[in-house]
Amino acid sequence: MSSETSETEATYDVVAIQERWRPVWEDLDAFRAGTAAPGAEKRYALTMFPYPSGDLHMGHAEVFALHDVLARYWWLRGYDVLNPIGWDSFGLPAENAAIRNGSNPKDWTYANIETQAASIRRYGVSFDWSRRLHTSDPEYYRWTQWLFQKFYERGLAYRKASPVNWCPNDQTVLANEQVVGGMCERCGAVVTKRELTQWFFKVTDYAQRLLDDMEGLKDTWPERVLTMQRNWIGRSEGAHVEFAIEGRDEPVTVFTTRPDTLFGATFFVVAADAALAAELVTAEQRPQFEAYLEEVRRASDIERLASDRPKTGVFLGRHAVNPVNGERIGIWAADYVLADYGTGAIMAVPGGDERDFAFAQAHDLPVVHTVQPPADFDGGAYTGDGVTINSANDEIDLNGLDVETAKQRVLGYLESKGVGTGTINFRLRDWLLSRQRFWGAPIPIIHCPSCGEVPVPQDQLPVVLPDLEGDELKQQGGRSPLANATDWVNVPCPRCGGDAQRDTDTMDTFVDSSWYFLRYISPQDDTQAFDPEGVRAWMPANQYVGGVEHAILHLLYSRFFTKVLADMGMIDFQEPFTALLNQGQVINQGKAMSKSLGNGVDLGKMIDEFGVDAVRLTLVFAGPPEDDIDWADMSPGGSLRFLQRAWRLAGDVTSAPGADAADGDRDLRQATHRTVRQAEELLESHRFNVVVARTMELVNTTRKAIDSGVGGADPAVREAVEAVALLLSLVAPYTAEDMWERLGHEPTIGRATWPTVDESLLAQESVTAVVQVMGKVRARLEVSPDISEADLQEQALAAIAAHTEGRAVRRVIVRAPSLVNVVVG
């Protein structure tokens, strides 16, 4: 039975609407950067590009929905918007999958990318697809390698042997940033230490600038991200102090933040696993030391991190000399001193440091206080401020000084003696970037027996990965699988032509993602990494949206890259991301979604059931963007019903497109214009959930107007419904597009124009003034918004005369035009 569906009976068919508009949008390709009106201001909307782990999940759906609100809003406001998408497509899961099923990481990766790309297109995000990139494309990693060489030329990429973090599960080394609580950030395995020669980026050279430039981000980045970065960089001011060592020509330098306590240094500690410990130990003490070192090496980082464990250590049989009082103090090896922080050796002041005190107690060492503790102090180490005591020699007397002054005084003394100097120490370590894995950008260096490290000539980049698959990807003896590809490894030295070998490590995937936002600007350029003109026009990105899990790793590295490129003169800004928005997590029933809990919510199923728009709307409406969303508390069905109500409004509009709203219903017009103005303010402050609420309100108001006499022919109704469609287009683009068509417009609403607010419609004709007596509301008055304070007071007092009768009016607070509070005595 076929029947014609009349406009009023038309049904809102989610699936049909999606199927209808997706191909139309693809043909229109409406969101290409550079297509705004000439002279339009440029805006760069950036979202953290996905790793192709499988299909999209709820987390992606949330970021993309939030991110797209701003990108689409910017288009409607007439900006020229750059909103690119790509894939962070190098990385371990591809390789592990390939080993499991005997295939090629490339096939797994690119198949997943296609799956995700199709899902993203269906999801209706306003990406500029012409800028799509994948970090695993040779055309991309060619420039990652090129950048590596630029860093190398500047001495910012170097190789050194050191104890490094090793993940026994992933069979590769890790950067410090990738070790969380002694465990591999990726897979959770307990990380061990290995002495290996590895490549590093000299991020420590930029520690101070990375810290200082956060000042300019403090209003536009989440405070907690800045705090985390500050903690990670870990700047501390102090001094280097030299201690003479008996039986050794060279003194040993220690770092301390408390040089004022030097007179209280009663022993000396060297990190047990530092080379210095093995050097200093006497023959007599060596057996004990070796045994202890063995014990320390066996302990995992997790055990070491437990702060309440006993302070262990062994005496090395040797003494140092305290430079201020000439005392011989014993040198110990212990594991509470870290080999790779400061100089790996400390002066121990048990009277002023809890850890040193604990060690002194455990090994029966003397304790001297150098700051007078308060009378009621009953602890061992006093770390607070106070008056310096026990700190004088023939040349200097710190006694009586406060801590800060004592620091300055002793530093001057140490400097004059040439045994100490003020210094700043950072917790941040250099970025270990090499990985013993296959699926990454090969490090473009050739090792020649006679020439040493030789960069691959730039005209020979990229160094393309060989085709390995299945078992060929397995490591042997902790070496990269690339070492197995002998044809690939053995090459002539570019310098001398002799037999040489390629470096077989690949780069940390965080190198790939440290500059992708620059590549988006000229992704097809095969002559340079990025186009400087384009970068000047678009960067820094106006808004970056992504998860807080990258608070340190990706964001710190990208900031570092940006500063290095600025130093090279390739870009003219210091920070890559002007503003940062961290969306919350999508959880379920109070817990993170996980396979083991079986509480995962399938995005595809949700979309099948409720449609793209309802899912997007639900995620945006759930709450403030940075809050977690508990899917169990959400009702996509409610979102769908709302979209349906909104959509139906379009069928009630009977005026022609372009109808002049000027003579339309004034109340409805006011509601429309106030809603638009509020939306503008709310969008600026990222309160997208409230924008949705305001849109719902306008839908309700419009519905009532239509049904209660204003009628569908009133041009104010058209104005209201068009505003609804435009507001909705930020969140529910399919529904909005369909409404737009029913309203008689051409696609696409995504490139339509944001309504112009008529300021005269924002003014209120009258407002309700509240009259309080002693803070309690006793009367309400309808008054003009520009009523004078005197008039309002007069009217108010008259209105509440009954309440003040017999009582003296002591004070009247007037806040025209909204409130009067009468204080009676």
Place this chain on the structure above:
RNA sequence: GCCCCCAUAGCCCAAUCGGCAGAGGCAGCCGACUUAAAAUCGGCCCAGUCCGGGUUCGAGCCCCGGUGGGGGCACCA
């Protein structure tokens, strides 16, 4: 252990400058439509803002002290 954020109706959340606690949604209840149900539409109920102090004419908002939840740091000398 130290630092930061949060707490508003059964639930998710609003509330410009310190000025009427409620905008929106979910759930619930009643009604209309229906043979009935679903869907839809209309209406209604619901907290005095985690607890205890303080400042103020006036506090959800500011200050102090707790409780509960979330996050960060944690042998970095």
